[in-house]
Amino acid sequence: MKLSLVVPCYNEEDNVELFYEEVRKCFQGKIDEYELIFVNDGSKDNTRKKLKQIYLNSGKQHVKVIGFSRNFGKEAAIYAGLQQAEGEYTTVIDADLQQRPEVVLQMVQVLDENEDYDCVAAFQEKRSEGRLLTFFKNVFYKIINKVADTEFISGASDFRTFRANMRSAILSMSEYHRFSKGIFSWVGFETKFIPYVAEKRNAGTTKWSFKKLFKYGMDGIISFSVAPLKLATWAGTICAELALLYMVIIFLQKIFFGIDVPGHATVVTLILFIGGVQLFFLGILGEYISKMYIQEKKRPIYITRETFGIEKPREESENQ
Ligand code: UDP
Ligand code: MG
Numbered sequence: 001m002k003l004s005l006v007v008p009c010y011n012e013e014d015n016v017e018l019f020y021e022e023v024r025k026c027f028q029g030k031i032d033e034y035e036l037i038f039v040n041d042g043s044k045d046n047t048r049k050k051l052k053q054i055y056l057n058s059g060k061q062h063v064k065v066i067g068f069s070r071n072f073g074k075e076a077a078i079y080a081g082l083q084q085a086e087g088e089y090t091t092v093i094d095a096d097l098q099q100r101p102e103v104v105l106q107m108v109q110v111l112d113e114n115e116d117y118d119c120v121a122a123f124q125e126k127r128s129e130g131r132l133l134t135f136f137k138n139v140f141y142k143i144i145n146k147v148a149d150t151e152f153i154s155g156a157s158d159f160r161t162f163r164a165n166m167r168s169a170i171l172s173m174s175e176y177h178r179f180s181k182g183i184f185s186w187v188g189f190e191t192k193f194i195p196y197v198a199e200k201r202n203a204g205t206t207k208w209s210f211k212k213l214f215k216y217g218m219d220g221i222i223s224f225s226v227a228p229l230k231l232a233t234w235a236g237t238i239c240a241e242l243a244l245l246y247m248v249i250i251f252l253q254k255i256f257f258g259i260d261v262p263g264h265a266t267v268v269t270l271i272l273f274i275g276g277v278q279l280f281f282l283g284i285l286g287e288y289i290s291k292m293y294i295q296e297k298k299r300p301i302y303i304t305r306e307t308f309g310i311e312k313p314r315e316e317s318e319n320q
Contacts, residue, residue, distance in 0.1 A: 003034040003108060003161075004090045006081030008074045012095040013046040014203035019095050020054050020063075026101040031108065035062045037081045038095070042071035055308040065308040074207075075178035076302040078158065082171055084310060091161040092180075097202040099159045103194075107161035110192055118189035121160035122196040123153060133210070140217045147227035150185045152220075156193065160184065176295045179220040186224070222287050229288065232281035239274060 005023065009016055020036065027034060038051050048067060055063045066080050078092055089111055093099050099122070107120040127134045141154040158180040162170075169187040184191075208216075222228065253259040 004085035004087035008077030
């Protein structure tokens with residue numbers, strides 16, 4: 001098997017058929033041996049029916065379908081798809097045709113011609129989102145690259161093609177809170193970045209609200225950096241130093257100028273300020289502890305409800 005396409009799908013009823021057709025047309029005569037692994041991430045529309053139909057129409061040849069018991073998120077869907085991939089190369093691609101199969105051919109060609117690369121990742125030279133979102137995304141990349149040891153490339157998506165060695169490496173990271181952008185970069189391997197233009201979504205709407213993106217970004221920082229924990233040490237030190245300085249000032253004022261300690265407003269303000277700072281850092285601690293707590297429960301990353309075209313379903317959290 002030359003190539004496995006891993007396609008996470010959540011409420012993509014109007015896209016999956018067209019996606020399948022486009023891939024078939026595009027690969028015809030260029031890549032003979034390939035498989036499509038659709039992961040139905042608990043869709044609430046007719047995606048399940050459509051995928052089953054695609055599987056049956058394909059002559060059960062090169063289509064595999066995994067259906068989750070509920071929505072587990074794109075990251076879990078990618079993980080499940082990778083577990084089933086058998087190709088020499090594996091591509092992660094969205095179902096909404098924003099990422100064109102023609103680009104996959106380009107990626108395959110790079111890997112074919114270049115033994116030095118293990119991965120080809122597409123990145124958007126120009127973002128298609130609004131200005132505000134682009135601004136926040138740029139700020140996010142600035143922050144995460146400052147605080148994390150792993151490098152995060154702005155504009156790089158999880159649209160990429162990699163060799164089997166990298167696929168095993170990714171699967172060996174069986175953490176519950178998955179942040180693909182970080183995982184791809186953390187495992188290493190030589191990656192070539194090629195620019196691509198993200199098309200308009202074929203049908204349906206994006207599943208990312210600003211709130212979801214913000215949470216995802218925070219999860220990314222917490223998964224790949226412990227810098228927020230160290231912030232508390234710095235803030236604590238600065239507050240203590242300021243307090244000492246203020247103490248000296250009050251003392252001198254009293255001795256030399258006879259000025260009394262200013263009224264209770266200062267005290268109340270300071271108590272509130274310090275209380276706020278302490279609670280803020282307790283919150284950060286809580287973020288890490290809650291992630292440890294969930295991870296420690298060793299819950300599976302996803303639960304399978306049904307599969308088509310898969311003989312041996314893998315354990316949901318099975319390590320490679
Ligand atoms: N997706 C998924 N589970 C989710 C959310 C999204 O499998 O909980 C899939 C979705 O069906 C699509 C891909 O992930 O194939 C990218 O999602 P979307 O197009 O909403 O993201 P965007 O392209 O806007 O970043
Ligand atoms: Mg999309």
